[in-house]
Amino acid sequence: MRRYELMVLITDTLEEEAAQASFSWVQDLLANEGGTVHEAAWWGRRKLGYEIEKRDHGFYGVLDLEATGEAVAEVERRLKISDDVVRFKTVRPEVRVRRSA
Numbered sequence: 001m002r003r004y005e006l007m008v009l010i011t012d013t014l015e016e017e018a019a020q021a022s023f024s025w026v027q028d029l030l031a032n033e034g035g036t037v038h039e040a041a042w043w044g045r046r047k048l049g050y051e052i053e054k055r056d057h058g059f060y061g062v063l064d065l066e067a068t069g070e071a072v073a074e075v076e077r078r079l080k081i082s083d084d085v086v087r088f089k090t091v092r093p094e095v096r097v098r099r100s101a
Contacts, residue, residue, distance in 0.1 A: 009087040010059040019059035035067030
């Protein structure tokens with residue numbers, strides 16, 4: 001299993017409670033696929049850097065997780081077809097190795 005960070009942008013056409021429920025749904029998807037969420041950060045409603053689908057605000061959530069590549073691929077597939085999710089980004093954080101001199 002590898003470490004990943006997943007940022008999810010949820011449409012602001014939802015109420016905040018519904019947007020948080022969508023974010024919880026993403027966490028449940030990961031758990032069902034065998035992943036582990038180490039930290040979940042709900043950033044709330046924020047202004048976008050540019051308009052997406054004629055909207056200039058959205059709800060942000062970030063997950064620090066550990067999962068297999070197949071689990072992440074399945075979660076991304078489900079996010080792509082979700083009507084509530086506007087954008088998402090999955091990255092593998094850099095592993096910093098200290099070298100002795």
